[in-house]
Amino acid sequence: MSAPVLYLMICGAGPADHIDRMVKLAQADGWDVWCVATPAAVEHFLDLEALEVLSGHPVRTGHQRAGQPALPEAAAVIVAPATYNTINKWAAGIADTYVLTQLAELTGLGVPIAVLPFVNTALANNRPFRRSVEELRESGVTVLFGEGGFVPHPPRTGGQVMETYPWGAALSAVSDRASARGED
Template identity: 50%
Template sequence: MSRTRVLYIIICAAGPARDAVRLVRAAKEQDWDVCVIATPAAVDGQFIDAQELESLSGRPVYSTWRRSGEEKRIPPADAVIVAPMTMNTANKWAAGIADTYALGALTETVGLGLPVVALPCWSTALDVHPATRRAVEVLRSTGVRVLYGEGQWMPHAPGAGSEWLDSYPWELALEAAST
């Protein structure tokens, strides 16, 4: 008997995070065992509804490291989705900075050779910064499938993020993680 596939969904503090329940719900419909990890900013800034995510996934939403001596809280992942991925997360992750539980999990998954999908969320003003472009290149070079570019995800105009929140392509990320 095979075990249920485990999907880590890592959520950053960006507008689409409010609808992360859509991704969790869709993953559960595909029989994934979902573990939600949120950046501290996503939790503290109330970008997510942690109670609803916990209810849907059947697991707590984690945003902090486990304590010394505490047993592992979640099973090993079979795939990882980071969505929405902010510029801050992309840059830190590409630089190997693991100063939060979410970044630590992301940094480790690359080394484990897991399928990792990143669905960015930033403005055109942030997109032109050289660090952003370098981060995308570095992440792709490590095997991360960054859904960025024509036909995938494109940055929004500064201040216009709320206009496209409903069309954030959660399904692209789940499809990419499932293949």
């Protein structure tokens, strides 16, 4: 029996520099990890070659091209780090990047999704962000924001919270939901 497929959607924020931690945790938990990255993650944070070696798969950075194999069906999805921009656009139904298009489809399919935000307190205090978190939760998405998930940090202090970014909480959330669906 093959390992269940986990899509790891990576946005352009500080923890993306440490995405290997999430990949290794998921692999140790028995997942076959396929990474999909936003343009900002690719441009500013990721070493695509190293990530491809670690995951064993090409990192998808855009829509499928002719001759390019499709991604395998996902048993679960983790969006981490999830940015203010991605969370707000996703909740509003905007699908102007490959990651957002995939998230819209996967949400509609009811695939277990856990979102691990990375925002500061100023961004987290904006009404549109709070509405977006609630909209995603109402859509069946597990948003790990607040106690037990990601707790926002003061502006310009994100570098100080890298070691405590709760990668494991996202993995536990999707593992629990996928198990409940009989996926793994």
